[in-house]
Amino acid sequence: xDIEPSPSREPGFIPQGTTPPAKRAPKTxxxxxxxxxxxxxxxxxxxxxxxxxxxxxxxxxKVVNQSSQAQTVDYQLLWDAIEVLNTKYIDKxxxxxxxxxxxxxxxxxxxxxxxxxxxPPKELQDFKTSLQGSFEGIGAQVGQQEGLITIVAPLDDSPxxxxxxxxxxxxxxxxxxxxxxxxxxxAVSKIRGKxxxxxxxxxxxxxxxxxxxxxxxxxxxxxxxxKWQYKEVEVNGQKKTIVQIxxxxxxxxxxxxxxxxxxxxxxxxxxxxxxxxxNDPGGYLQTAVTVASYWIPSGxxxxxxxxxxGSSQTYKASGNNRLANIKTVVLINGGSAxxxxxxxxxxxxxxxGQLVGEKSFGKGSVQELVELKGxxxxxxxxxxxxxxxxxxxxxDGLNPDVVVKLTPEDAAAGKDVQMEKALEELVK
Numbered sequence: 297x298d299i300e301p302s303p304s305r306e307p308g309f310i311p312q313g314t315t316p317p318a319k320r321a322p323k324t325x326x327x328x329x330x331x332x333x334x335x336x337x338x339x340x341x342x343x344x345x346x347x348x349x350x351x352x353x354x355x356x357x358k359v360v361n362q363s364s365q366a367q368t369v370d371y372q373l374l375w376d377a378i379e380v381l382n383t384k385y386i387d388k389x390x391x392x393x394x395x396x397x398x399x400x401x402x403x404x405x406x407x408x409x410x411x412x413x414x415x416p417p418k419e420l421q422d423f424k425t426s427l428q429g430s431f432e433g434i435g436a437q438v439g440q441q442e443g444l445i446t447i448v449a450p451l452d453d454s455p456x457x458x459x460x461x462x463x464x465x466x467x468x469x470x471x472x473x474x475x476x477x478x479x480x481x482x483a484v485s486k487i488r489g490k491x492x493x494x495x496x497x498x499x500x501x502x503x504x505x506x507x508x509x510x511x512x513x514x515x516x517x518x519x520x521x522x523k524w525q526y527k528e529v530e531v532n533g534q535k536k537t538i539v540q541i542x543x544x545x546x547x548x549x550x551x552x553x554x555x556x557x558x559x560x561x562x563x564x565x566x567x568x569x570x571x572x573x574x575n576d577p578g579g580y581l582q583t584a585v586t587v588a589s590y591w592i593p594s595g596x597x598x599x600x601x602x603x604x605x606g607s608s609q610t611y612k613a614s615g616n617n618r619l620a621n622i623k624t625v626v627l628i629n630g631g632s633a634x635x636x637x638x639x640x641x642x643x644x645x646x647x648x649g650q651l652v653g654e655k656s657f658g659k660g661s662v663q664e665l666v667e668l669k670g671x672x673x674x675x676x677x678x679x680x681x682x683x684x685x686x687x688x689x690x691x692d693g694l695n696p697d698v699v700v701k702l703t704p705e706d707a708a709a710g711k712d713v714q715m716e717k718a719l720e721e722l723v724k
Contacts, residue, residue, distance in 0.1 A: 374399065397672070405479055409677050410440035411663050413481045417671035422488060423481070433488035434495065435517040436461055437577035438480055439633065439659055445475040445483045448657055449575035449631030451519060452544055455512040461499070462704070463575055463631030463657070468507055469498035481675070491515045503704075521545045521579075522553035526564060531723045536567040538722055540715070543572070543587070546579025546635040551586055558590055558618055568722035569624040570715065571643075574653060578634025581611070581662065588639050589615035591624065591648045599638045600682040601662060609679075624649040625718040628694060629702070633657035641683035641694055650721060651696040653714045660689025 378399070381390050401414040415423060422431075435454020436447050447465040450456035467475055470486045478486075487495055496511045523542045528535050539561050543550070561569075578584075581599075588598045592613040601609045626640045626649040637656050643649030660681035667673045680690040687694065700717045 400672075400674075404674055404676075409661075410443075410480050411661060411675070412677045413479045413675050415481060415665075415673045415675060419481060419485050420667075420671060420673045422485065423665075423675075431488070432491045432516050433514055434459075434512045435515070436487075437575075437631070437633070438467070438483050438487065439577075439657065440480050445478055445480070447631075448577045448633050448659070451517060451575075454517055455515050459510050459512050461497075461510065462501065463629060464502060466500040467497050468500050469496075471496050472498075489514050519545060519547060520553070521547045521550040522557055524557045524561065526566070527719070529719055529723055536723065537564055538568045538570060538719060539564065539566045540570045540572055543576050543636065543639075545576055546583040546587070550579065550583045554587055554590070562618065566622060569619065569622050570627060570718045570722065571624055571639075571649060572627045572715075573632045573636040573640055574627050574629040574714070575631035576633070576636035577631065577657075578636055578659070581635060581638070584635035584638040585611045585613065586615070588642045589613040589617065590619045591617055591643055592646055593617050593620070596646070597684050598642045599684070601679040602682055603679045608682075620648065623722055625721050626651050627653045627714055627718055628656045628696060629654040629714070630657055632694075633659040634689075637689045637694055638681055638683075641685075641687055641689060644694065644697070645683050645685040645687075650698070651694060652698045652718050652721060653696050653700055654702070655696065656689075656694040658689065658691060658693030660691075660693075 378395055381395065382388075397414070397416050401416075404412060404414040434456045435451040436456035437449045437451070439446050439448040445467040447456070447461055447463060447467065449463050450461045467483065467487075469475060470483065473486070475483055487497070489495060491514050493514050494511055495514065496509055498507050498509050500507045521544050523544075525540050527538045527540060529538055530536075541554075541557055541561075543554075581601075585598045592598060594612075594614050594617070596613050598611050598613050601611065603609075624643065626643055628636070628640050628651055632640065632653075633656065637658075637660055640649070640651060640656065644651050661677045662679040662681065663675050664678045665673050665675050680688060682688055698717060698721065700714045702712070702714050706713055
């Protein structure tokens, strides 16, 4: 289910063990993990001590790629490169564990997908911690677009939000280190840290000619994923009640909080709902399906998960669509990603929610965490999400029905023109 991380929550992430029983791991995952295990095992047992350091036995493997075309790959090249390090590198001894992790990380990153990565034990533990809704860092969702480390969304009341960081800001450097060539997880590991410590980010922003530095003090980030408040609007001399539901992510607490919100909303006889998904970086897939079920009839498709081998899995609504008869407007922007795009896309396709704001992030891929020996794991992209009307969320994103841009000047002045437009659309 979802990704990116709270700072490390990945939109589109599926923790191992939470995949529905009917779902089988795609063949490509099995092949990748098997290959990595072969490399790791061969590395550990396939050499013997010698005068020059290590002598590796030649290894040649046949690898079958996704198009079923057999490729013969000579892994002797890998052993030769490692032997060069062990025999010639000036500072000895070379840390063999780091060499192993580096080799695996390189193999995994070579597929070219920013959300497929190898997680050594510490990074894996940090990643799991971030899924629990509490972590230490700057409170910004980080992703990658066009090869650049990009802020997907700053979280409410976080150091990132207070410092004025915006969705689509590009992180060019972290504490003076260039992020060029970094994976998302590498960036997250550098940005996160203990509360009270500082990190300096060099930021590139659309509309600004020069990059600028922002120094942030890390803090404990507590995420309450659902909030709601009531607004009184006047229509033709009559006051009507509108409710604003804000989803900051689709986390561990979302299902219970959203059910609580719905129970409260239905007591207030509201005339409309503003579902605010702006800067919502995503979260668990099944949670997005559950929330969509408050509008979409049971048994109706919410999203389709398309796999590289041509197979697919359809996720359908369940529940009693208790909010279906209440006019709804959905707010989205460049920080709306992954699970939030699934929800917004489904409501839009069934004409249950009008989209207002700016184009969404376009992160509609699914990552599965496959744990390996020694406390490490591979986080691998296994599928892409398609809306009921066929929109590929991983590339296209969602275009709003009504485009309303929120400028930095509006934000600085506390003027929410997108919310104003949403309310206007509800009372038409």
